[in-house]
Structures are given as structure tokens and as C-alpha cells.
Amino acid sequence: MIVGGQWPGAVERLAQQLDEAQAADRREIEAKTAASRRSPSRAGLEPAEYQRQLRAYVQTREYKAADHAIRVAVAVMKAQDAVLLCSARRLLVRRADGRRPPRRLPQARVLPGGYVPEWWMSGINASYAGIWWAIPSPGPELRLGSADDPLVQEVAKQARLLQASRVGYRKRDALYEAYVPGEQPDQAQPVPPLRGLSHGQNRQINLMFGRGRGIRVQPGRDEEFDQLHTDYFAVWERSRAYAAAVLALLRARV
Template structure:
């Protein structure tokens, strides 16, 4: 049984994690907007994107769930490389760092989109993650058949397709690195903008 102190500290940790996600998404939107405006020769905007948080000290559970479900909108905020080239030559190390961080964020988005495409439903044979793959559904492509088997709950288990573990690991790593990468992108944009003042 969990004590009230444990439940309170667990909630505080979950609230802190959600607030961090909201701030990281706002940082990414702000950094990209500042970079695009400066690269286009325009003034900095009067209002910058703010983290989408509720006012006051109380953080309701529905809001925590909404941020965790939508990832605080971070996938829509991921920029494409390019605006930094208007502020520095392609061989400029600061512009290169911004472009590199943007490419890493793009890899995180690819990992997010691909993360479920390598799973399959299967029939276990009693050993860990071993067993027989379900046969494809007639009339569907192999990929569509795997998705349909998962959605319909066919089979008795779910696993990464055999032989694709390494292919699964990279998108999985990229997917969870998006929060660190958003802060690195913001820092790289800030360093570039400061050098071009």
C-alpha cells in the first residue's frame, strides 16, 4: 500500500515532467520563430509562444493526461533545417550546429511515426517472445496485415518483428530523445542569434 507522502511526491514528479514538456515545446516554437524572423530580415515578434499551461497552482489530472497524450504539441513544432543559412554561411559552425540539431529533431519525428510499425501480433510458444507470426490477412499488404492483426487483437501476444530489433532500437532512441534535442536546438539558435547581433 502506498503512503500519502509517496502519492504526493509521485504526483509532484508527474506534474514537473508535464510542465517540462510544455516548456520544451514552447522553447522549440519560440526558437524557430525567432530564427525564421531574423533570417527573413524582420524584427523579432512582440509576442513569443508561451507554454500551454493552466494558471494557478493546481494541476488537474485531465491536463496532465492531455499533455502526455499530445506530447505538448512538440511533433508539430519540429522545424526543418534552412532558416539558419540566411544568418550564416553553410560552413559557419554556429549555423551548422543549428542545422544539425534540426536534423536530429526530424529524426525524432521519424522515430515517433515509425515506433509502432515494427510490431506484430504472434502466437507464443511458451518461451519469451518466441512463437509463430500470424499469417497475413488475404487481400492486404504485409504491412497493412500486421497493423490489422494488432488492431483486431488477433494472436496472444505482441512483439517486435523477428530480425528487426536493431532497426527498432534507433527510432525508439530517437523518439525519446526529442525533449533533450529540443533544448539543444534552442541553445544552438540562441548562440547563433547572439553571434549575429
């Protein structure tokens, strides 16, 4: 997709990509809302009756169509957000370095005609659309203004939040451990260690080979676990916030 050699054109193309990503996010929300409205409601139903209706509903064509619409919307949103983040990072670095904008910006590989095959959605979900490799580092924005400039500060803030999301992605499973139950719920203990292995190696082997009676978050680390998961799932929203901050800064500097 040709952008042109001038900065105003490149910045407006970034604005278009931000609009596309925000529209994809809205479509995801709409798909989930529509599916929720069709699903059986718990209101006024006994738990057993609700479960019976829910089991019947998930076998219907209506449910399968709604589920497919959600999966399509989520995959397209991820693809748009990852491309948007790549574009924002690339344009910011080039502008900070005093270089010309790229002739082309990354573009989402969304197939035309509205048809979204299963293999494409599986690829997006397996790779996270490359979002983790697109996470920017704070710093380039400081070459476009002083540290007390609100526009510069906002870009730096959003970059730090994205860094936190990457930490959440990398560490979100590191707080689990296998355990054996005690006589009381609060008496559960980690699986006894294997000799000659470190704590980390024991934890991984216990989880991998299903030692113990279950899996839990390590005691005393629930708050850390919740924060990691919050950061992890926020990466898509934060990618749009970062792009919006970069867009505002670039518009002020071209």
C-alpha cells in the same frame, strides 16, 4: 508577453525561455530522484519480500504524493520545451528572412499558483504539448552564415536530430507484429495472413484485434526499433539543444 520591436530584446527573451525550460527539466529530475529514494530498495531483500514491500508502498499517501509530483514536473517540462522550440524556430526564420521579431513569443499555458489540475496534465500528455508540430526543418540558418560556420552547423545538426525524433514518433509502433509461439522460443512465427490484404494491412489488423498469442518486434529489426525509441524519447532534450544553438547563432548576428 511583450518582447519589443528590437532583435536584442527578442533574443534575450528566448534566453529566458531556455532558462525556464532547463529549470523545468531539473525539477523533473529532482522529483524522480526524490521518489526513487522513498521507494523500497531491492538491496538485501528476497524478490518476494521486495514485491510485497513495493505493493504496500504504492498504497501509501507518500507514494501518491511522489507520483503526483513527478507527473506535474513532467507535464510542465513538456509544456516549457514545446514553447521553447516554437519560439526558437519562429525567431530563426524571421531573422533569416530579414524581418522584425514578433511582438510576442509563444508562452506555456502553465496555470499560476502552483496548482496543476489533472485535466491540464492529461491534455499535455495526450497532445505532447504540440512538440511534434513545432519540429523545425534544417535550412533557415544557412541564410545567416556560411555552411562551414560552426554556429550554423550546430543549428543544422540539432534540426536534423529533431527530425529524427519525429520519425521515431511516427514509426515507433510500426515494427511490432502479432505472433504465434512455436515449440521453441526461436520458432515463433507471425500470425498467418488474411487473404486479399497487404502485409501492412495484415499487421495492423492482427495487432488491432489481438490475433495470435502475443506481440513482438519483427525479427531482425531490434536495432532499428531501439534507435526509433531513442530518438522518440530524446525530443525534449533535443528541443533545448536546438534552442541553445539558435540562441548562440542569433546572439552572433544581432
